[in-house]
Amino acid sequence: MNHCSFNITLEWLSQQIFDMVLSEEGYNLYNAVYAVAHTYHEIILQQIESQQIAELKGLSHDCHQMASLLKNRVFTNPIGELVNMNLREKLCAEYDICNIWNFPQGFGLKVKIGGYSPYFPQSQQLHISEDLEWTMGAAP
Structure with a gap:
């Protein structure tokens, strides 16, 4: 709870269309x-x-x-x-990695920060944007 803001509102969520990422x-x-x-x-x-x-x-x-x-x-x-519906059969799905940014006045924005693709070599399947800044400083 040390990093949570007490004035965050979720009112903007009622205006959003929920997709697979959120539910x-x-x-x-x-x-x-x-x-x-x-x-x-x-x-x-x-x-x-x-x-x-x-x-x-x-x-x-x-x-x-x-x-x-x-x-x-x-x-x-x-x-x-x-x-x-066949859980034993693997589907090759690609995924976006998103982060929800909360702004003052209750505005929010879903931002793509990376992705996953099984079609790339194993060491490159997970990709996080190099422009992403971590809370403790710049990206490692």
């Missing part, structure tokens, strides 16, 4: 619900096409079918990002 858990939950809903819809359509009537014993089969379909589900979510 990763919500983003992941949304994608999971989206995938389950569309997979369940696909199962129902398959049953209707084959004129199957869901019986009590068929429900456990549906759970296995759901798990099997979810494991292989790859889709583009409503904001246009590719989502792969």
Whole structure:
């Protein structure tokens, strides 16, 4: 608490659009619900096409079918990002590293200060801007 300012306001946050950087858990939950809903819809359509009537014993089969379909589900979510539900398959994603600057009068600014890319050699995958000034002095 020694480094925290007591006059910081979060009012500006209500005007911001939250993205994956600020609410990763919500983003992941949304994608999971989206995938389950569309997979369940696909199962129902398959049953209707084959004129199957869901019986009590068929429900456990549906759970296995759901798990099997979810494991292989790859889709583009409503904001246009590719989502792969197969956790064993590694996606090569690039990330921006951002910092939120708080200014007087409650203004804030999200600034890109670096990034990560798996496509660069291992020693260069993580990049932090050389212009970044650390609180204890200049960047090391």
